[in-house]
Amino acid sequence: xxxxxxxxTKDLTIPKLFVKQCKKYGKNxxxxxxxxxxxxxxxxxxDYYDNVKYIALGMVSLGLKPGDKVAMIGDNRPEGLxxxxxxxxxxxxxxxxxxxxxxxxxxxxxxxxxxKIFVGESQEEVDKALSIKGECPKMKxxxxxxxxxxxxxxxxxxxxxxxxxxxGRELDQKEPELFExxxxxxxxxxxCLLFYTSGTTSLPKGVLLSHWNMLTMGHNLMAVDPCYDTDxxxxxxxxxxxxxxxxxxxxxxxxxxxxxxxxxxxxxxENIREIGPHVMFAPPRLYEGMTRQVQVKYIDSTWIKxxxxxxxTKIGYKAADLKFDKKPVPLSQKVLNWFALIIMQKKLKxxxxxxxxxxxxxxxxxMGPDHFRFFHALGVNLKQIYGQxxxxxxxxxxxxxxxxxxxxxxxxxxxxVKINEEGEILSKSPSVFLGYYKNDEATAxxxxxxxxxxxxxxxxxxxxxxxxxxxxxxxxxxxDGRPFSPQYLETRLKFSPFIEEAWAxxxxxxxxxxxxxxxxAVVGKWADDRKLNYTSxxxxxxxxxxxxxxxKQIEEANKDLPVPAKINRFVNLYKxxxxxxxxxxxTSKLRRAFVTDRYKDIVDALYSxxxxxxxxxxxxxxxxxxxxxxxxxxxxxLNI
Amino acid sequence: xxxxxxxxxxxxxxxxxxxxxxxxxVVALAGVNLEVKKGEIHSIIGPNGAGKTVMMNCINxxxxxQKGDIYLKGDRVxxxxxxxxxxxxxxxxxxxxELFGGMTVLDNIRLGRHIxxxxxxxxxSIYVGKTKKEEVESRKFIEEEIIDLLExxxxxxxxxxxxxxxxxxxxxLGRALALNPExxxxxEPLAGLNLEEVEDMARFILDINEEKRWRVTCILxxxxxxxxxxxxxxxxxxxxxVQITDGTPEEVQRNxxxxxxxxxxxxxYSTRR
Numbered sequence: 001x002x003x004x005x006x007x008x009t010k011d012l013t014i015p016k017l018f019v020k021q022c023k024k025y026g027k028n029x030x031x032x033x034x035x036x037x038x039x040x041x042x043x044x045x046x047d048y049y050d051n052v053k054y055i056a057l058g059m060v061s062l063g064l065k066p067g068d069k070v071a072m073i074g075d076n077r078p079e080g081l082x083x084x085x086x087x088x089x090x091x092x093x094x095x096x097x098x099x100x101x102x103x104x105x106x107x108x109x110x111x112x113x114x115x116k117i118f119v120g121e122s123q124e125e126v127d128k129a130l131s132i133k134g135e136c137p138k139m140k141x142x143x144x145x146x147x148x149x150x151x152x153x154x155x156x157x158x159x160x161x162x163x164x165x166x167x168g169r170e171l172d173q174k175e176p177e178l179f180e181x182x183x184x185x186x187x188x189x190x191x192c193l194l195f196y197t198s199g200t201t202s203l204p205k206g207v208l209l210s211h212w213n214m215l216t217m218g219h220n221l222m223a224v225d226p227c228y229d230t231d232x233x234x235x236x237x238x239x240x241x242x243x244x245x246x247x248x249x250x251x252x253x254x255x256x257x258x259x260x261x262x263x264x265x266x267x268x269x270e271n272i273r274e275i276g277p278h279v280m281f282a283p284p285r286l287y288e289g290m291t292r293q294v295q296v297k298y299i300d301s302t303w304i305k306x307x308x309x310x311x312x313t314k315i316g317y318k319a320a321d322l323k324f325d326k327k328p329v330p331l332s333q334k335v336l337n338w339f340a341l342i343i344m345q346k347k348l349k350x351x352x353x354x355x356x357x358x359x360x361x362x363x364x365x366x367m368g369p370d371h372f373r374f375f376h377a378l379g380v381n382l383k384q385i386y387g388q389x390x391x392x393x394x395x396x397x398x399x400x401x402x403x404x405x406x407x408x409x410x411x412x413x414x415x416x417v418k419i420n421e422e423g424e425i426l427s428k429s430p431s432v433f434l435g436y437y438k439n440d441e442a443t444a445x446x447x448x449x450x451x452x453x454x455x456x457x458x459x460x461x462x463x464x465x466x467x468x469x470x471x472x473x474x475x476x477x478x479x480d481g482r483p484f485s486p487q488y489l490e491t492r493l494k495f496s497p498f499i500e501e502a503w504a505x506x507x508x509x510x511x512x513x514x515x516x517x518x519x520x521a522v523v524g525k526w527a528d529d530r531k532l533n534y535t536s537x538x539x540x541x542x543x544x545x546x547x548x549x550x551x552k553q554i555e556e557a558n559k560d561l562p563v564p565a566k567i568n569r570f571v572n573l574y575k576x577x578x579x580x581x582x583x584x585x586x587t588s589k590l591r592r593a594f595v596t597d598r599y600k601d602i603v604d605a606l607y608s609x610x611x612x613x614x615x616x617x618x619x620x621x622x623x624x625x626x627x628x629x630x631x632x633x634x635x636x637x638l639n640i
Numbered sequence: 641x642x643x644x645x646x647x648x649x650x651x652x653x654x655x656x657x658x659x660x661x662x663x664x665x666v667v668a669l670a671g672v673n674l675e676v677k678k679g680e681i682h683s684i685i686g687p688n689g690a691g692k693t694v695m696m697n698c699i700n701x702x703x704x705x706q707k708g709d710i711y712l713k714g715d716r717v718x719x720x721x722x723x724x725x726x727x728x729x730x731x732x733x734x735x736x737x738e739l740f741g742g743m744t745v746l747d748n749i750r751l752g753r754h755i756x757x758x759x760x761x762x763x764x765s766i767y768v769g770k771t772k773k774e775e776v777e778s779r780k781f782i783e784e785e786i787i788d789l790l791e792x793x794x795x796x797x798x799x800x801x802x803x804x805x806x807x808x809x810x811x812x813l814g815r816a817l818a819l820n821p822e823x824x825x826x827x828e829p830l831a832g833l834n835l836e837e838v839e840d841m842a843r844f845i846l847d848i849n850e851e852k853r854w855r856v857t858c859i860l861x862x863x864x865x866x867x868x869x870x871x872x873x874x875x876x877x878x879x880x881x882v883q884i885t886d887g888t889p890e891e892v893q894r895n896x897x898x899x900x901x902x903x904x905x906x907x908x909y910s911t912r913r
Contacts, residue, residue, distance in 0.1 A: 037780075037783035037784045037787070037788060038783045038787070038793070038796065039783075148788075148789075148847075149843075149847065151850060151851060151852070152850075263793045263794075264791075264793050264794065266793075266794040267793050267794045270794070
């Protein structure tokens with residue numbers, strides 16, 4: 001059964017579809033699995049239904065009314081999904097927070113969203129909620145599901161999900177029809193999600209999405225790339241990211257594929273390999289991580305393995321280029337492809353958990369062409385998704401056999417995309433959001449006559465593919481007056497396994513410069529092999545040898561660029577950009593305005609004749625502690 | 641005093657009376673007394689060379705004191721060998737890691753469980769009935785109680801010597817817990833750990849001490865005064881084999897002799913930023 005089989009009407013809601021699917025599959029099919037205590041534990045659709053039903057009724061007992069907000073935080077686990085689905089079934093609105101949100105963000109979102117019930121995972125999340133309870137009077141109940149460390153918490157408003165389910169059971173005995181009645185109440189135009197976008201410039205904005213938005217989005221994506229109810233999907237990216245909602249809720253529910261939850265965030269990679277998913281959607285960061293892992297292992301392996309890898313990769317790149325150019329594949333190449341598959345690709349794909357993959361998507365941020373080609377050379381059908389939270393996550397996707405690595409593809413059904421006079425990408429579809437919560441001004445700016453203004457600059461190429469240039473406000477002007485995308489340069493730099501983050505500077509300047517963040521593990525290993533002593537990231541980053549290493553990577557990225565776009569000078573930063581320091585958004589996009597302000601001294605020094613810049617700053621640890629850092633950073637110039 | 645078998649919370653679980661231990665002419669312990677109550681975290685502190693580890697080894701049975709008596713749950717255990725004491729619910733970790741480096745984390749932990757496995761070679765090799773049940777129970781215990789508690793899911797199949805030091809310490813604690821002990825000797829569990837690892841380890845110690853499932857009595861030898869003063873119920877101070885005092889953390893902190901033994905540091909918390 002494919003997802004396209006479900007007809008989406010204005011009356012259909014996610015809970016109605018949920019109940020329908022539960023009845024259809026019942027006890028005969030596994031809805032989700034969670035790896036716990038070293039074993040994959042299955043939950044059938046009947047288990048899914050029972051859990052959601054009683055949690056929903058329990059929430060009603062606690063006083064949840066239609067339209068009330070329920071906030072969730074925690075790792076991906078069945079309980080998190082049940083709580084979300086329960087909130088929706090009770091007529092509530094789901095709000096998800098990123099697991100690593102700092103206190104201020106949690107407070108802002110809980111307060112701004114008028115959250116009534118907070119669902120955390122364990123002590124850590126409960127502590128977060130408790131510390132803001134005083135400042136968020138609208139928050140009435142705090143729920144949790146993992147009893148670890150909860151032995152000394154006895155407040156009345158704290159409750160375990162187990163207890164909530166008991167409340168639900170009691171209510172069900174009193175009013176057996178209530179759950180079905182609640183589910184029947186909603187219509188497609190009701191709000192189902194309130195999602196906070198991680199703004200690159202300002203405070204997060206609350207995006208209101210309706211059931212109709214979410215369901216049409218899933219429906220239209222499935223129309224392009226059908227999935228089957230025998231498929232497996234691994235849910236391990238934050239539920240607070242719209243892409244995960246799209247796969248786990250919208251598509252997952254329509255198709256009925258099995259969701260798999262890893263044991264913990266640090267076992268995810270291993271668990272993916274065990275499952276071997278058929279479909280995957282992840283931000284570029286993840287694919288970049290995989291590429292880096294392969295590149296590093298390659299450097300570490302024996303001579304013969306390296307030669308085999310090189311040979312297979314060469315064949316792979318040839319095949320990928322034929323595919324990109326849409327040229328027919330000659331028989332000789334087919335034989336070589338098979339050869340490459342046997343000697344290397346099959347094994348490598350297995351290690352990365354990509355063996356059974358039919359489609360995999362990247363989205364949420366820009367991905368460099370080098371990474372893209374890398375995966376296609378491996379024979380992985382990687383495709384770009386483009387969209388915003390405001391359009392339920394997706395408006396554009398690559399089609400099979402029509403993948404171009406510098407574009408993001410063509411619109412999904414029922415979606416129109418156009419470029420306005422300023423070069424901004426506008427889109428229109430049934431999935432366009434209802435508006436920002438409590439922010440009419442921003443809604444009016446973003447949503448004009450049903451067209452969603454993305455704030456991205458781009459164009460449509462001769463094949464009808466959308467090319468996303470960059471965020472409009474980030475586009476730089478080179479010294480010869482041409483526009484230039486810093487993101488493009490940065491993604492190219494990040495193809496090097498030694499570079500974790502990069503920041504290209506040079507809007508209306510004489511030349512381009514860059515601030516580089518080395519990858520501690522990879523460069524650390526490289527330094528160990530060369531017997532270079534270092535004790536910390538700041539020290540390692542400032543080694544002359546490391547500067548030369550980074551310079552080599554920059555020269556590689558500079559190679560095919562016009563002279564004004566080449567990086568002239570760079571500096572190695574003493575730390576990696578981090579979302580906790582507000583330098584990145586929670587989805588790992590660089591917040592340019594913020595870093596420009598924060599590292600003003602570095603930028604100034606890069607455009608002066610100075611060789612060294614003195615830094616004196618504080619960094620914030622995850623638990624909120626701060627440390628002051630005083631250091632000198634060297635500026636290295638390249639010969640262009 | 642209660643003898644053998646089950647003892648209640650608050651009863652004496654371990655008692656040392658006038659224990660003397662010397663190596664040649666070096667006196668390591670000169671008449672030490674200690675009384676540990678069930679359910680407590682009892683810390684032993686003292687400068688380097690004070691005799692803390694010697695005391696641990698005496699309790700554990702690695703050393704045999706020349707004079708004095710050691711009672712475990714009311715029974716005199718001076719003549720029992722270490723494994724016999726382990727059978728009575730005594731477990732320990734080591735200051736210097738004593739893991740089996742080439743074995744996986746899981747195998748190391750399983751080893752701690754060995755004492756509870758009753759099946760022999762024959763039934764073990766055919767793996768039926770009781771043996772199977774025992775194995776399943778043991779697996780359940782290790783996975784659900786230990787690996788989950790210590791959050792080491794991601795390393796269960798890694799060889800122990802490949803792991804960073806902080807994790808190896810955690811595995812050692814896991815192995816000690818696999819014995820399902822009543823009394824746990826922790827010999828410097830925080831030494832060499834970074835701040836984050838110290839916080840984690842302190843939390844694990846509190847968990848196994850307070851969680852209903854465990855309620856393990858702990859004897860903690862440690863130099864990190866911040867943690868010792870925060871989590872201990874009682875503190876025993878040794879200096880060159882002589883016991884200076886034994887009392888609550890507050891009493892100990894006020895004791896002028898303790899302050900002097902620690903080289904005149906005014907603030908015991910200053911050992912860690």
